[in-house]
Structures are given as structure tokens and as C-alpha cells.
Amino acid sequence: MKKVAVMTDSNSGISQEDAAKLGITVIPMPFTIDNVDYYEGVNLTQEEFYKLLDAGGDVLTSQPSPDSIMDAWDNVLKTYDEIVYIPMSSGLSGSCQTAYMLASDYDGKVFVVDNQRISVTQRQSVIDALELAKRGKSGSEIHDILIEDKFSSSIYIMLDTLKYLKKGGRITPAAAALGELLKIKPVLQIQGEKLDAFAKARTLSSGKSIMFNAVRDDANKRFGGLDPNNIMIYVAYTAGTDVEAFEKEVKEEFPEFEITRSEPLSLSISCHIGRGAVGFACIKKLRYDEC
Amino acid sequence: MTKEETNVSNKTIDSIMLSKMFLAGAKNLDSKKEWINELNVFPVPDGDTGTNMTMTIMSAAKEVATLTSDDMETLCKSISSGSLRGARGNSGVILSQLLRGFTKVIKETNELDVKIIADACEKAVETAYKAVMKPKEGTILTVAKGVSTKARELADAGEEDISKFLEEVIDYGNKTLEKTPEMLPVLKQAGVVDSGGQGLMVVLQGAYDLYLGKDVDITVMESTVTPGVSKVDSYKESIDSEDIKFGYCTEFIIMLDKAFNIKQELDFKAYLESIGDSIVVVADDEIVKVHVHTNDPGMAIQKALMYGSLSNMKIDNMRLEHRENLVRHNEKGELEVKDDVEISAVYKQPEETPEPVMEHKDDAFIAISVGSGMDEIFKSLGVDYVISGGQTMNPSTEDIINAIEKLNADNIFVLPNNKNIILAANQARDLTSDKNIVVIPTKTIPQGISALIGYVPGSSAEENEKMMTESIECVKSGEVTYAVRDTMIDDKEIKSGDYMGIGDGKILSVGAKLENVVLDMIDNMVDDSTELISIYYGEDIDESKAQSLVKKVTKRHKGCEVELQYGGQPIYYYIVSAE
Numbered sequence A: 001m002k003k004v005a006v007m008t009d010s011n012s013g014i015s016q017e018d019a020a021k022l023g024i025t026v027i028p029m030p031f032t033i034d035n036v037d038y039y040e041g042v043n044l045t046q047e048e049f050y051k052l053l054d055a056g057g058d059v060l061t062s063q064p065s066p067d068s069i070m071d072a073w074d075n076v077l078k079t080y081d082e083i084v085y086i087p088m089s090s091g092l093s094g095s096c097q098t099a100y101m102l103a104s105d106y107d108g109k110v111f112v113v114d115n116q117r118i119s120v121t122q123r124q125s126v127i128d129a130l131e132l133a134k135r136g137k138s139g140s141e142i143h144d145i146l147i148e149d150k151f152s153s154s155i156y157i158m159l160d161t162l163k164y165l166k167k168g169g170r171i172t173p174a175a176a177a178l179g180e181l182l183k184i185k186p187v188l189q190i191q192g193e194k195l196d197a198f199a200k201a202r203t204l205s206s207g208k209s210i211m212f213n214a215v216r217d218d219a220n221k222r223f224g225g226l227d228p229n230n231i232m233i234y235v236a237y238t239a240g241t242d243v244e245a246f247e248k249e250v251k252e253e254f255p256e257f258e259i260t261r262s263e264p265l266s267l268s269i270s271c272h273i274g275r276g277a278v279g280f281a282c283i284k285k286l287r288y289d290e291c
Numbered sequence B: 001m002t003k004e005e006t007n008v009s010n011k012t013i014d015s016i017m018l019s020k021m022f023l024a025g026a027k028n029l030d031s032k033k034e035w036i037n038e039l040n041v042f043p044v045p046d047g048d049t050g051t052n053m054t055m056t057i058m059s060a061a062k063e064v065a066t067l068t069s070d071d072m073e074t075l076c077k078s079i080s081s082g083s084l085r086g087a088r089g090n091s092g093v094i095l096s097q098l099l100r101g102f103t104k105v106i107k108e109t110n111e112l113d114v115k116i117i118a119d120a121c122e123k124a125v126e127t128a129y130k131a132v133m134k135p136k137e138g139t140i141l142t143v144a145k146g147v148s149t150k151a152r153e154l155a156d157a158g159e160e161d162i163s164k165f166l167e168e169v170i171d172y173g174n175k176t177l178e179k180t181p182e183m184l185p186v187l188k189q190a191g192v193v194d195s196g197g198q199g200l201m202v203v204l205q206g207a208y209d210l211y212l213g214k215d216v217d218i219t220v221m222e223s224t225v226t227p228g229v230s231k232v233d234s235y236k237e238s239i240d241s242e243d244i245k246f247g248y249c250t251e252f253i254i255m256l257d258k259a260f261n262i263k264q265e266l267d268f269k270a271y272l273e274s275i276g277d278s279i280v281v282v283a284d285d286e287i288v289k290v291h292v293h294t295n296d297p298g299m300a301i302q303k304a305l306m307y308g309s310l311s312n313m314k315i316d317n318m319r320l321e322h323r324e325n326l327v328r329h330n331e332k333g334e335l336e337v338k339d340d341v342e343i344s345a346v347y348k349q350p351e352e353t354p355e356p357v358m359e360h361k362d363d364a365f366i367a368i369s370v371g372s373g374m375d376e377i378f379k380s381l382g383v384d385y386v387i388s389g390g391q392t393m394n395p396s397t398e399d400i401i402n403a404i405e406k407l408n409a410d411n412i413f414v415l416p417n418n419k420n421i422i423l424a425a426n427q428a429r430d431l432t433s434d435k436n437i438v439v440i441p442t443k444t445i446p447q448g449i450s451a452l453i454g455y456v457p458g459s460s461a462e463e464n465e466k467m468m469t470e471s472i473e474c475v476k477s478g479e480v481t482y483a484v485r486d487t488m489i490d491d492k493e494i495k496s497g498d499y500m501g502i503g504d505g506k507i508l509s510v511g512a513k514l515e516n517v518v519l520d521m522i523d524n525m526v527d528d529s530t531e532l533i534s535i536y537y538g539e540d541i542d543e544s545k546a547q548s549l550v551k552k553v554t555k556r557h558k559g560c561e562v563e564l565q566y567g568g569q570p571i572y573y574y575i576v577s578a579e
Helices: A016-022 A046-054 A066-077 A095-106 A119-134 A139-148 A163-168 A204-222 A243-253 A267-273 B015-037 B049-065 B072-086 B089-106 B114-131 B140-156 B162-183 B185-190 B195-211 B219-224 B262-275 B297-305 B319-332 B335-346 B372-380 B397-406 B422-430 B445-453 B461-473 B514-525 B543-556
Strands: A004-009 A025-027 A030-033 A036-039 A059-061 A082-086 A110-112 A153-158 A185-191 A194-201 A231-237 A259-261 A278-284 B248-256 B276-283 B287-294 B308-317 B361-369 B385-388 B409-415 B436-439 B476-482 B487-489 B492-494 B499-503 B506-511 B532-537 B561-566 B574-578
Touching: A004 A066, A004 A119, A016 A025, A025 A066, A030 A046, A030 A267, A046 A267, A059 A267, A066 A082, A066 A095, A082 A095, A082 A119, A082 A139, A095 A110, A110 A139, A119 A139, A119 A153, A119 A231, A119 A278, A153 A204, A163 A267, A185 A204, A194 A204, A204 A243, A204 A278, A231 A243, A243 A259, A243 A278, B015 B049, B015 B072, B015 B195, B015 B262, B049 B072, B049 B089, B049 B195, B072 B089, B072 B397, B089 B114, B089 B140, B089 B195, B089 B422, B114 B140, B114 B162, B114 B422, B140 B162, B140 B195, B162 B185, B162 B195, B185 B487, B248 B297, B262 B276, B262 B287, B262 B297, B287 B297, B297 B308, B361 B372, B361 B397, B361 B445, B372 B385, B372 B445, B372 B532, B372 B561, B385 B397, B397 B409, B397 B422, B409 B422, B409 B445, B409 B461, B422 B436, B436 B461, B445 B461, B445 B476, B445 B574, B476 B514, B492 B506, B499 B514, B506 B514, B514 B543, B514 B574, B532 B543, B543 B561
Parallel strands: A004 A025, A004 A082, A082 A110, A231 A259, B361 B385, B361 B409, B409 B436, B532 B561
Antiparallel strands: A030 A036, A030 A059, A153 A185, A153 A278, A185 A194, A231 A278, B248 B287, B248 B308, B276 B287, B476 B499, B476 B574, B487 B492, B499 B506, B532 B574
């Protein structure tokens, strides 16, 4: 049996400490803020990041350098036979594309999984990959399972402001046209390729109920039923949110479900959506024994 | 004209007679529209049942007056299609449906007798009831039903004399009208009969007067409707401005008994606007200089006499100069041609015409708006075509159809944003066959905004209809205007000139001080679940005043976010939403 390692990047919300506990490698996402380079979770914390963002800092996200990826791979391949690498969605960053390119030089030992996930859903793919590896699946098998499963999750996020999203240009034109005059809180959906406008709300409570209904709909219509055995629910957020209160509301809405609160959303997402965003994800559970 | 000349038999009415009766009915309504406007339950300045019904019937009268063929079927077609397309406001739409039902029966005949009229009345009532989702008694529908019931009764009893028949029918209709306050408590409290029902009776009375050979002037009507001189004025509200509508240029000076106050000046102007256009009123402490184009100089003079004595009076007949022009147009003849000319000339709304070639879209939006700020807000929310409602004017079915025709989309969502426009929008939907029209029944501008926010791109039209309609429920609306007469409503005493806060069909606050009325109204709208109060200030409000109001509202409702926007709407000082 081949020894399969799992890798991801810091968009998964997995910290360096957790990575060590899980026995995986997490490649930190690099940022350039006012011409200074930072690495998420290494020398840039959430607080520092928002401080710089609030100060109007010129935040540029970039992708891990080819060097850093290849170094990490080379390092892991000293003790493992294969690598399953799960980077952030190709729709949101070019890092996936770069990894693909680099992987071609690794004689089929590195499997880059472009299952278009980010944050809590990306994290779940990592957990799934680890479990599948433990059960003896090869890198290629794990890759195929995760790809097949790629659309069985969705994330909804309600933003407090459109400011950063417009600045970053990371939304579809329809979404960018929102709310020119009135204060509108957009509810975005991350599904597949892009951040897209899903709905609009003028108040927090109506935005939340839009998200609750959307998750119910997804679970029932696309993921085979709103059932705790089938669906996992996550609460996601960026800094500046009363996440305890939101989590409580989610629990009241979905009493049979175990609600998992993620870490604050990773900085590559935060820099596009800003503070005060609350989000909500549902993921269809992967049935390991059926894979 | 006399009865003998026009109607040899007293048992039948032919198409020529009917055409004249119809025009006389329309003319009578036109001359009394201001009075009917004042029968509105809410004493708001834009209570305009009379105006709406008049514009509806005038749209048909235009077609009738230019007919060259005098057979019954052509006449019926003109009455029916003209009023359907011109329908404005709820009463206007119901009137158009009454006319449609009535003409459906009589177009099969050459002459009307009592029995046919009774059949036609029944069909009219049946058609109109169907057009209204929840028919309410104590309205124009009840009056029409009274008329129809009596007509049937008389016909079954063997009455053949048209004159006697009409007299009794109209008499019974009036009695039914008088009972409307007993059926609708709001009418009783306001001390009025139903305005739409009154409008219907005015039309019937006018028609009957002509039949009797009374001296009814319908020639004014004919020249009114000729699309003669076009584009003289640059008025926004298109239907009237393109025609020579008002025949007499009337000027005089009022020597005031006592100085005009602002309210009197505005009232007088509003009155002149109801009977004419090109109005100039210049007042100082002692005299008022007046200039108006009207068809009834007498009315202007009579009104002016209430304020003082008159001098320097001068009245010119402007139509004499244009007669040649008129004749030339009349010679063209064919209704179809007229129709085209009229529609293209009359309904153009140049300042709102979108890009000539619109890219095809799945979904497009039409919103009826008032005020430049509101127009912008709607556009920012993705509305493709904004129909400007104008000062006190509801857009007609035709205006909405024209907007629909301009949009290149599979589904078109129409937001009436006024309870008095919903039926006209439904009618426009029913007259459109090549696109899927979805009318979201928004009764206020805040509801329209909520509906647009509730739209989700990529969902089906049915899903969006559901979501947008649900969004309406999430917002409370309030509007502040002034009362145009004394009345009593929702147990609140209202004096003419008072400010009133009206919220979703109810009077929420009344008073003499604008700011207090707004604050009271907002207090009544806000509850524990309110998160956002949006205030849209009108064209008569300074931004600084609006901002100071926002400060007070913010202080009073600490948990709420307060948002201020320029709406620019006339008549309504503030429109407020709470959600």
C-alpha cells in the first residue's frame, strides 16, 4: 500500500498548529501589503491584517511561489509515496493552475484536486482525503472521489459592505452592479468557480433567513435530504461579527444538527469581503465505506 | 339638436345616436372630474378618481370622434379598445371593463332596444366583476350592478320606451350610489359616496341628457380629440399635451378681497390645472394675474369670483386658427391610420426611452415611480424602464404596454408601486401575448423596492414571483402629505391643510406640524423587530431639514439604522419604510 500525504493551503482555515496535529502540510498564502510580504498564519495574524486593511493598506493577494510549493512537495515525498494537494478553488486563485503545472514534473506522484472549494468546505475535503488515505485509497482514487463530490457543498455569506469586493474585482458583473444607492447587504454564494451574488437583503434578519432557506433548499434538492446523517452545517464569519449570537440562531433553526463553527474566514477571502460578514455552509457527508 | 331630428323611434338607439351619447357621457365626466376627485376617502392631494376615469373614457372618445364609418361594430370596437388601452387607476380599469362587456353584446346588433341594453348591462357587470380579484361592495361595481338589475327588471316587465327606461335606470343607479356609504364604512365616516360609482352615473347622465335632446355640447369633445397641433408644449404627461386640448385662451385680473395665502394660491392653481393648461398665476397682495387655456372659461371665471372682482378680461378662441389643420387630419379618415398616428405621437416618452436596441435578457423590470430621486433608485436596483407616474397622474394601461413593448426580455416584472395602478398593470399583462408579464402587486414605493431586492437572478419567473411577493410583506410603508378637505377617518379628525401620515391603508398620524406628524407616523411603524428605517424626502423638502429629521428619528429609535435618500417625489413630503 502506498503512503499518501495530504496537503492544502491556508485558505482551508487550518492553522499551522492544527496541521501538525493532523499530520498534514499547510502552505501559507502570501500577501503583499504596502509592498511588504506576509504569510498567512506565519507572520500575519487576523488582527494585524485587519489593522492594515482598515488603515487603507494596499492589500494584494498572491499565490504561493512555485519554489515554496516544490520545496514542500519534495520534503513530503521523502517520507510519502504520493501527495494529494487540495488548493483553494481555481475560480478564486491561480494557485491551482500553477500547482497543476508543477505536478506534471512529479511523475504522477502529486495529485492536485481542483474541487473548487474554499474555507470550511476545503477543510472538509482535507479531512475526507486523510480518512480515505487511512482506508488505503491511492492518491489517484482520492483525487477522483473528491472531484466527483465537488458540488456537494455550498457556502452563503452575507456581507456588511460591497466595498472590498468591488475593489478586488472578484465578483461577477451582476453582483458588482448591486447597491449603488441604497444600503444593501448582498448574500453571496460560493459554489464552483466564483463568488456570485445569490440574493440581496436590507436587514440582517432578512439576510439570515435567506441563507437558512437557501441551505435547506440545497440540502433537500441537491444533497439528498436535510438529515443530520447526511449533512454537516458550518458557521463561518469574518472578524467583527457577533458569531456566538449567530451560531445560537443557527442552532435554533437546525436543532437536530451539530453546528461547527469554523475559524474566521481566511485572509484571502477576508480581503474581498471585509469585516462583519456572516456565513453559513452545508456539506454533504462523504460516505467513506461507499467510495 | 333635438330628439326628433336624431332619433325617429323612441324604442331604439342607432349607432349614430349611441356614438353621440357616448361622447356626451365622456364630456359630462370631463366637466365634473374635479368634483369627483374630491370624493376620495383619503383627503390626499392626489385623490384622482375623476381624472383617471376621464382619461380612460377620453381615450375611447378620441377614437369614436374620429370614426368615419358609422356601423355599430366599428363604434363598439373603438369604445372597447380605446378605453381598455387608456385605462388608468382602479375605477378607470373597471369602467373600461364595463364598456368592454357592454359593447360585446351590442356589437352584434344594428340598433339597441331596451332588451338589448339590459343584456349588455348584465354582460358589462359580469365582465367588470371578473376583472377585480376581490370585488368589494359599495363601489362602482355595486352601482353598475344596480343599474343592470333595474334594466333587467324593466325589460322583463315589458318596458319599451327608451326614454322612460333610461330615466328609471339612472334614477335607480343614483339611489344605489347613495347607499354606498352604508356598505363601506370608510365612505360613511368620510361623508362621501363612492367616487367611481359617481363617475359612472355622471357618464350615464350625460348620455341620457343628449338623448333627451338637451343642449349638450359635444363639439368641444370632437376638436379636443383631434390630433392636430403636436409638440407645442413640452409637458411630460403626454396624453393631453400633444393635442390642442383647450380651446380658449382666457386671461383676467382678480382684484382680491383680501390677500391670497399660499394655500389659496395652490388650490386655485390646482383648480385651473383641472380645467386647462398653460397656466400662469401671479399674485401680489391686491391683485392676481391669471392666464389659462381651457374649454370652459366660465369655470375659471366663476372660481376666480370667489376671491374678488375681475377686470381686464380677454377670451380668445384658439381653435379658429387651427381649423384648417384639424380638417386636414380628419380627412385622412381611416381609424387604423389614426390609431398609429395617435399612439406614436401621444405616448412617446423621450426622456425615458432606453437604448434603442436592447440586448435580450431573461428578466426585465418596469417600475412606476414618482420623482427624479426615486427614478434613480429604481434604476440602481436594476429596473430597465421607469414609468414616471407624474404629479397626480397614474399611467394608463397603454403606457405600461408601451414600456413592455420596448423591452427585449422573456419575462417582464411590472411593479405598479401604487394600489391604484395594479389593475391597469394587470390589464396590460392580459393584453400582452408575446412575453411573460408578471405583475407584483406592490402598493407603495417601499414595497416596490423590497420586491426588487427580493429578486434572485437565475431563479425561474414563478420562483421570483413568489419571492418578490413575499418580500413585500417584510416592509411597512408610510407616506406624509397634506389633507385637501376636512374629514373623519380611522376615528381621526382631519382638517383641510393638516399633515397626514398614511401607512398601508391607514391614517397613522395627523397634525399641523410636519415634523411631528412624520415622527408620530414612524413611531407607529416601528416595532421590536425593526432594523432599518429608510426615509425618502420629497421635492418640497430641504436636505438640511431632512437631515435634522434623521437625527431625531435616530435618537428615538436607538436600535435602528436610519437611512436618508432623496426621492424627489411631489405631494408626499416624506415616504418612509420600516423593516
